Amino acid sequence: MSNEAVLHAHSDVATHDAHGDHSHEHHHHETFITKYVFSQDHKMIAKQFLITGMVWAVLGGLMSVLFRLQLGYPDATFPWLESILGKWAKGGHITPEAYYALVTTHGTVLVFFVLTAGLSGTFANFLIPLQIGARDMASPFMNMLSYWFFFGASIVMLSSMFVETGPFSGGWTAYPPLSALGDASPGSKTGMDLWIVSMALFVVSSLLGGLNYIATVLNMRTKGMSMTRLPLTIWALFFTAVLGVLSFPVLLSGFILLIFDRNFGTSFYLSDIFINGVGALPNEGGSAILFQHLFWFLGHPEVYIILLPAMGMVSEILSVNSRKPIFGYMAMIGSLFAIAILAFLVWAHHMFVTGLNPFLGSVFVLLTLLIAVPSAIKVFNWLTTLWRGNIRFTPGMLFAIGFVSLFISGGLTGIWLGNSALDIHLHDTYFVIAHFHIVMGVASMFGMFAGIYHWFPKMYGRYMNNTLAYMHFWITIAGAYMIFWPMHYEGLAGMPRRYYDYSIWESFKQFQDLNRFISLVAMIVFAAQFLFLFNFFYSIFKGRKLTTLNPWEANTLEWTTPIHPGHGNWVGEIPEVHRWAYDYGKDGKEFIQQTTPVGPDESHH
Amino acid sequence: MTILLTIAVIVLVFVVIFQIAKASEYVSLLKGEEASRQQNNKINGFLMVAFLVLGLIGVWYCNSVLFDKTLLAHDAASVEGARVDSMLWLTLAVTGIVFIGTQIVLFVFAYKYQENKNRKVYFFSHSNTLEAIWTIIPAIALTVLVVIGLRNWFLFTGEPPKNAMVVEVTGKQFGWIFRYPGKDGAFGKKYYKNIDAASNTLGLLWDDKLGQDDLVTEQTMYIVKGKPVKLIIGSRDVIHDVGLSHFRLKMDAVPGIPTTMWFTPKYTTAEMKEITGNPNFQYEISCDQMCGNGHYSMKGVIEVVSQEDYDLWIAKQNPYYFAAFPEKDPAAAKPAAATTDTSKTAKPVEVKTVAKM
Numbered sequence: 013m014s015n016e017a018v019l020h021a022h023s024d025v026a027t028h029d030a031h032g033d034h035s036h037e038h039h040h041h042e043t044f045i046t047k048y049v050f051s052q053d054h055k056m057i058a059k060q061f062l063i064t065g066m067v068w069a070v071l072g073g074l075m076s077v078l079f080r081l082q083l084g085y086p087d088a089t090f091p092w093l094e095s096i097l098g099k100w101a102k103g104g105h106i107t108p109e110a111y112y113a114l115v116t117t118h119g120t121v122l123v124f125f126v127l128t129a130g131l132s133g134t135f136a137n138f139l140i141p142l143q144i145g146a147r148d149m150a151s152p153f154m155n156m157l158s159y160w161f162f163f164g165a166s167i168v169m170l171s172s173m174f175v176e177t178g179p180f181s182g183g184w185t186a187y188p189p190l191s192a193l194g195d196a197s198p199g200s201k202t203g204m205d206l207w208i209v210s211m212a213l214f215v216v217s218s219l220l221g222g223l224n225y226i227a228t229v230l231n232m233r234t235k236g237m238s239m240t241r242l243p244l245t246i247w248a249l250f251f252t253a254v255l256g257v258l259s260f261p262v263l264l265s266g267f268i269l270l271i272f273d274r275n276f277g278t279s280f281y282l283s284d285i286f287i288n289g290v291g292a293l294p295n296e297g298g299s300a301i302l303f304q305h306l307f308w309f310l311g312h313p314e315v316y317i318i319l320l321p322a323m324g325m326v327s328e329i330l331s332v333n334s335r336k337p338i339f340g341y342m343a344m345i346g347s348l349f350a351i352a353i354l355a356f357l358v359w360a361h362h363m364f365v366t367g368l369n370p371f372l373g374s375v376f377v378l379l380t381l382l383i384a385v386p387s388a389i390k391v392f393n394w395l396t397t398l399w400r401g402n403i404r405f406t407p408g409m410l411f412a413i414g415f416v417s418l419f420i421s422g423g424l425t426g427i428w429l430g431n432s433a434l435d436i437h438l439h440d441t442y443f444v445i446a447h448f449h450i451v452m453g454v455a456s457m458f459g460m461f462a463g464i465y466h467w468f469p470k471m472y473g474r475y476m477n478n479t480l481a482y483m484h485f486w487i488t489i490a491g492a493y494m495i496f497w498p499m500h501y502e503g504l505a506g507m508p509r510r511y512y513d514y515s516i517w518e519s520f521k522q523f524q525d526l527n528r529f530i531s532l533v534a535m536i537v538f539a540a541q542f543l544f545l546f547n548f549f550y551s552i553f554k555g556r557k558l559t560t561l562n563p564w565e566a567n568t569l570e571w572t573t574p575i576h577p578g579h580g581n582w583v584g585e586i587p588e589v590h591r592w593a594y595d596y597g598k599d600g601k602e603f604i605q606q607t608t609p610v611g612p613d614e615s616h617h
Numbered sequence: 618m619t620i621l622l623t624i625a626v627i628v629l630v631f632v633v634i635f636q637i638a639k640a641s642e643y644v645s646l647l648k649g650e651e652a653s654r655q656q657n658n659k660i661n662g663f664l665m666v667a668f669l670v671l672g673l674i675g676v677w678y679c680n681s682v683l684f685d686k687t688l689l690a691h692d693a694a695s696v697e698g699a700r701v702d703s704m705l706w707l708t709l710a711v712t713g714i715v716f717i718g719t720q721i722v723l724f725v726f727a728y729k730y731q732e733n734k735n736r737k738v739y740f741f742s743h744s745n746t747l748e749a750i751w752t753i754i755p756a757i758a759l760t761v762l763v764v765i766g767l768r769n770w771f772l773f774t775g776e777p778p779k780n781a782m783v784v785e786v787t788g789k790q791f792g793w794i795f796r797y798p799g800k801d802g803a804f805g806k807k808y809y810k811n812i813d814a815a816s817n818t819l820g821l822l823w824d825d826k827l828g829q830d831d832l833v834t835e836q837t838m839y840i841v842k843g844k845p846v847k848l849i850i851g852s853r854d855v856i857h858d859v860g861l862s863h864f865r866l867k868m869d870a871v872p873g874i875p876t877t878m879w880f881t882p883k884y885t886t887a888e889m890k891e892i893t894g895n896p897n898f899q900y901e902i903s904c905d906q907m908c909g910n911g912h913y914s915m916k917g918v919i920e921v922v923s924q925e926d927y928d929l930w931i932a933k934q935n936p937y938y939f940a941a942f943p944e945k946d947p948a949a950a951k952p953a954a955a956t957t958d959t960s961k962t963a964k965p966v967e968v969k970t971v972a973k974m
Contacts, residue, residue, distance in 0.1 A: 403730050403731050
């Protein structure tokens with residue numbers, strides 16, 4: 013569909029500003045249901061993704077607090093836990109079953125529901141049409157379906173927590189045979205069926221969303237918006253969508269084979285298995301490693317699906333608030349592209365110690381460490397963007413700077429783990445936990461916070477409270493480092509992840525004090541997130557109102573829309589674009605919006 | 618009661634914070650947006666540097682407290698592990714320099730270039746030279762790390778020396794079974810459908826002569842100091858992982874697909890007790906791959922002993938075959954004959970000899 017067609021389809025752009033003027037609204041009557049529930053407005057869908065993601069973030073974070081209680085205080089009993097969790101915390105002590113279920117669900121929920129749907133679902137939906145100059149997505153209806161499939165996935169995942177045998181508890185990577193055999197682990201019974209169904213729905217949601225994002229970016233840019241004038245956010249979201257569309261189907265195929273193994277007696281992943289109390293299984297000839305290939309063929313791109321949107325938003329926010337162009341725009345696109353390509357060629361670095369052919373392993377070492385090059389380019393370009401700028405520490409900017417710090421810290425340990433000869437020692441220890449939580453978990457959360465604080469005025473026409481935001485930032489970054497930095501040391505002691513209790517281990521029990529400290533900080537940081545949550549919801553209704561269209565004095569198109577843009581975004585014609593998005597501080601001008609035509613005596617960059 | 622009190626205190630703290638936050642908003646309205654932004658900038662700019670300084674002190678402090686608790690505080694217990702360590706130190710040096718350098722640049726830039734009315738920003742959109750520099754330097758540094766890494770990798774995953782002893786390690790929920798090839802130096806065939814939890818934990822084919830002298834033990838594995846040992850690793854049910862943190866190696870145990878790993882232990886268990894200063898020291902085998910609800914307790918022990926002690930130990934072991942068929946044991950005449958760890962409850966059973974086709 014061309015822009016023109018969309019334009020006609022929504023010639024009735026209803027805006028809040030035009031509320032009194034009902035002559036504009038012909039056939040597009042919005043009811044509560046069509047506006048807030050089954051909305052096809054990309055901005056509303058973005059908010060739905062965001063708020064659902066936030067609900068999951070709170071639940072997922074709460075789960076981590078619960079299992080950190082066990083790790084920090086393995087000998088203590090908390091009677092109130094039994095009142096909440098019932099048989100899963102008999103005597104006020106979390107059971108191993110519950111512990112593993114919490115760990116697994118925490119991982120699944122944070123990776124997929126919060127950092128995939130909540131992050132790229134929110135900002136791809138919100139920013140793509142607004143920043144490329146489109147009235148909506150290529151297919152608003154598919155977009156709506158994308159959210160509701162995600163909602164369905166959420167409901168199924170939530171329901172899995174209430175089945176009698178418990179939710180799935182075999183780790184978020186769901187390796188068979190453990191995930192295939194209910195006799196090997198109670199969590200692999202009904203809980204696992206629900207887990208797979210939920211994930212299948214989630215894959216559908218991702219594909220519907222991703223196809224839409226790609227089609228929209230490629231086809232619906234406004235006049236003058238060539239690909240090389242796109243803000244880096246859009247480039248990042250575009251590559252994210254491409255990654256998702258190419259890799260999620262592979263994951264789904266892996267899950268389908270798993271469903272067959274679980275329910276229909278096939279042996280794709282199963283061979284030579286004897287289960288205590290059950291006996292030898294008839295399955296022969298399958299390969300448990302096959303699943304890992306299929307899983308990580310998504311699993312690794314997934315890391316970048318999570319990280320790229322954060323990188324894009326951080327690039328934009330750093331530039332806007334440094335009042336300076338992003339340094340090396342083309343190199344930033346090139347490095348995004350390189351990362352997107354390499355993301356597909358490194359999956360087996362999660363499998364160095366599975367007995368993978370050593371030669372194959374060496375190829376994956378090379379390709380994995382190659383990713384450090386585009387990553388380094390990005391970091392140095394961000395640093396240069398700050399250099400000789402004029403930095404405004406808006407909350408979004410603080411989180412963007414925090415993102416860069418965390419990305420450096422977590423990225424560098426990737427150089428350790430990507431080298432198979434070190435991974436053979438550090439694999440599946442707390443070193444890995446520290447690495448991916450910093451670089452993927454916390455860093456992407458920071459990207460998400462940066463995005464929320466930065467675009468909140470566009471979403472709701474109000475500001476969030478700065479003081480709360482500053483407190484939120486400083487507590488969170490200090491806490492994140494205090495939680496995850498010491499975990500490197502546990503990893504260097506070989507301490508394995510996913511252990512319920514370390515007290516019987518002569519090699520690992522020396523970290524009890526440290527574990528208590530980490531748990532304590534984790535609880536404080538979790539509590540500090542309520543500063544954000546309160547700020548967010550309070551500001552939606554009571555925040556300081558926006559009085560200008562462009563509060564951050566930014567160049568991109570979303571700030572040319574009305575304060576409360578209606579469905580269709582712009583009143584009247586979509587503006588035309590005449591330049592790239594980063595003319596900050598050019599020729600002594602504070603900023604030049606993309607819609608400003610190039611002046612006759614303007615210098616070239 | 619204490620819980621109620623705690624909740625009340627937390628709620629109170631939050632309320633106070635919100636009140637301060639709200640008040641600050643009014644103050645900023647009174648002062649004007651411009652002035653309040655400048656003030657916020659100053660505070661946050663200062664905090665940036667403070668965070669950097671405190672953070673680096675924290676890194677140092679964390680290291681001083683925790684370093685001795687890691688494996689790096691003493692030697693790797695295997696010849697190959699020493700290579701892991703030296704590579705680890707090199708990687709630490711490279712990434713450590715980059716870490717400290719870039720974090721300092723990041724936070725110092727943030728502090729130094731905070732908003733200042735008099736500064737004119739420098740319109741600097743790209744520089745091919747700079748970008749080439751920070752493409753090429755990381756590429757070179759990484760090449761060095763990759764070359765060293767791969768040389769080690771091929772050593773670790775290559776063939777062990779000819780004199781290596783061989784032990785088969787099998788994971789199960791939740792423990793380890795070890796098999797030694799016995800006097801003939803070769804393992805007998807096995808087939809998982811022959812497994813009997815009590816008398817044939819590995820599913821050995823009893824009519825295979827090679828297997829009739831195989832030794833099977835659980836929990837503790839004996840190996841010899843200075844002698845390379847090759848582990849043939851498998852699993853009986855789900856995926857496990859033989860994690861040997863003191864030897865700096867690990868390898869998955871996958872049902873249906875044997876994997877291998879080899880290393881040369883450098884110190885006996887007794888020597889390690891002295892080196893680590895821990896009288897309870899054990900070489901532990903930790904399962905490093907999530908394998909079910911007992912994952913955290915799936916512990917094995919390796920005893921590294923001298924050749925003499927090993928010979929003494931192995932001489933006391935009885936082939937597993939005799940545990941299943943005591944009547945065939947030449948030593949069976951003596952009822953007090955030493956038996957293997959697992960044969961206590963063993964009794965003769967009908968064995969289905971299903972050959973794997």
